[in-house]
Amino acid sequence: MTHASRRKLVLNTLALSACAVAVLALPRPAAAADPDAPMHIIVGYAPGGAADSLARIYAEQLRQDGHGTVIVENRPGASARLALDYVKRAKPDGKTVFIGPSPLFTIFPLTYKKLGYDADKDLVPAAVLTDVPTAVAAGVQQPYKNMKEYVEWARRNPNSASLGLATIGSAGHLGTVALGKAVGVPITPAAYRGASPMLVDVISGTVSIGWDAVASMMSLYKGGKLQFLGVSGTRRAKALPEVPTMKEQGFSQYEFATSWYGAFLPAGTPPDVVAKVEKMFIAASGNASTAAKLEVLGLEVAARPGQEARHRIQVERAAWKPIVEATGFVAED
Structure with missing residues (x-):
């Protein structure tokens, strides 16, 4: 084999090797999911x-x-x-x-x-x-029947204005803090380890209001234990057409609490x-x-x-x- 032939063979081999490395280096497409996999x-x-x-x-x-x-x-x-x-x-x-x-x-x-x-x-x-519609609720014995009446009551009783919560940092918590700032009455949050113990204290009046998903409070509402002061969002909840939104009542802080x-x-x-x-x-x-x-x-x-x-x-x-x-x-x- 001549020197020129050997040189050509080496160059061809190197070129093929480079192509193989390049192909291996290409990103591999994601494996298709098994259509029968759960x-x-x-x-x-x-x-x-x-x-x-x-x-x-x-x-x-x-x-x-x-x-x-x-x-x-x-x-x-x-x-x-x-x-x-x-x-x-x-x-x-x-x-x-x-x-x-x-x-x-x-x-x-x-x-x-x-x-x-x-x-x-x-x-x-x-x-x-x-x-997930949410609502502010209160015990049925409380003197306020909607959010407007609650704000008026809180202004007269600032030391008793409190909010029961199952989750600190939730939309209800943040919305109520913002409401308190807007109306000039701080509403003190009270955190609970779940909705059930919180709602017990709402019913008894230990806290003046509570906030949670409508779903978790509906049975108590239908049973006459709770009243809803207002629901979140921009339209009334399908399950509660009789309860106005808080925005309807002039409080926009809960618009995105749904x-x-x-x-x-x-x-x-x-x-x-x-x-x-x-x-x-x-x-x-x-x-x-x-x-x-x-x-x-x-x-x-x-x-x-x-x-x-x-x-x-x-x-x-x-x-x-x-x-x-x-x-x-x-x-x-």
């Missing part, structure tokens, strides 16, 4: 609560709609942040879905020093599922997969039986695409930001 819906709360019940209602409907096996997993802890963290690390193939409440994306980024996740980047919104549940996927999920999951959940929301089951829980079907979820997150976070800054509240854990 879908896992992750919930950040223990079994039996509203979030768990909602997830199981959707899981059942998805199964009936022909989407195969759907498993609900409860991963409670840290106000659903443990479940969110689990999902953000999951394979982005559309088979792991987080069903979580909006404050994780709207309020927590403003209040937690160490959030542990990026509310805009770690998960992809697939759909808005339901609204939270919502959404379906979220890990960042990096391909757009076509996100679109498929979005379509599945919106179709499930449109089933009359599903909607009826959710309404029994005090949840209102509000099925919207993922893009609207993104928009809603940004609008609500912007609305809460000045309120959080004015209260100076910081969540430590």
